Amino acid sequence: MIRFSVLFGFLMFASAVFAQQDSPVSWSFDAKAQDANTYIVTFTASVSKGWGIYSKDMEAGGPIPTSFMFDDDSAVRVDGDMIEKGDRKIIFDELFEMEVNKLFGTVTYQQTVNAKPGSTLKGYLEFMTCDDKRCLPPTTVDFAIALK
Secondary structure, three states: OOOHHHHHHHHHHHHHHHHHOOOOOOEEEEEOOOOOOOEEEEEEEEOOOOOOOEOOOOOOOOOOOEEEOOOOOOOOEEEEEEEEEEEEEEEEOOOOOOOEEEEEEEEEEEEEEEEEOOOOOEEEEEEEOOOOOOOOOOOOEEEEEOOO
């Protein structure tokens, strides 16, 4: 029984290590007050070398574009369009056999939000990442960002 427990623990550790290797994108979130009720919320993707994520502006029929879904909340209102910044390249993607907008390195998305101080912006984002040989399935990331 002890051997089984040790083996099981080792397999769980190895599984976690391999899962991290298959996650070439990490996300962080920040909100800065512009005035009493206006915030600039920043979503930052750190994309590993050799990998890219697809722009929020993609043609239909290709890879999944990066997108943001915000929970309905009467205390928080999204205002205007999401701004995307980063090392953007328009390339012919062999995997999808079409031209795509792909971003590399550090990619930021900024959204203006009107909210009561002390509110929380909640929702999720979805993105897809590929290198030059393979694509990982679309991934969703939940977020809850305090607006102080």
